[in-house]
Amino acid sequence: MFLKKSLLTVMLAMALTSTAAMATPLPAGAGYEVGFSPNAGSLELVLKGISSAKSQILVAAYSFTSKPIATALLNAHRRGVKVFVVADQKDNSKAYSAVQFLANQGVPVKVNGNYSIFHHKFMVFDGVSVETGSFNYSAAAANKNAENVLLLSNVKPLADNYTREWQRLWNEATPVAKAY
Numbered sequence: 001m002f003l004k005k006s007l008l009t010v011m012l013a014m015a016l017t018s019t020a021a022m023a024t025p026l027p028a029g030a031g032y033e034v035g036f037s038p039n040a041g042s043l044e045l046v047l048k049g050i051s052s053a054k055s056q057i058l059v060a061a062y063s064f065t066s067k068p069i070a071t072a073l074l075n076a077h078r079r080g081v082k083v084f085v086v087a088d089q090k091d092n093s094k095a096y097s098a099v100q101f102l103a104n105q106g107v108p109v110k111v112n113g114n115y116s117i118f119h120h121k122f123m124v125f126d127g128v129s130v131e132t133g134s135f136n137y138s139a140a141a142a143n144k145n146a147e148n149v150l151l152l153s154n155v156k157p158l159a160d161n162y163t164r165e166w167q168r169l170w171n172e173a174t175p176v177a178k179a180y
Contacts, residue, residue, distance in 0.1 A: 070098035089113030110173035
């Protein structure tokens, strides 16, 4: 692993400072895991975050075609976790995507077409953990591309920042209707 935990703590504090307009200390017990692709843990970390969620998952996605991730989100939804997805409108309306699959299963999904590219790739779990990185939710990201995933646990101040951004994107997006 290239980043030492102390360096990551400094980087997270800087991110919190620039986003929240004041320094916010990280809670005791904050942790992280890093995965890379192809085939070095990225997909597994995303799935780990989804399976660990107890109450809510907020998803912001650019390309979303991954069957394992869509299935894991649907399973979370079926076990009572509130799952919400907001995704790039252009990239997810080219063909039948995971976005449409989840909408057809009753998961609340919206698409956002307000930007040249809605390039977000993050999830917030239970308001306290965050998954982020370059990893698109696609098979190519897991198996062909050079990508990264950072799973941060017990980072409520950071999760709050991501939740605010997610909520802003959700509020300006358009609901996806079921299409059977």
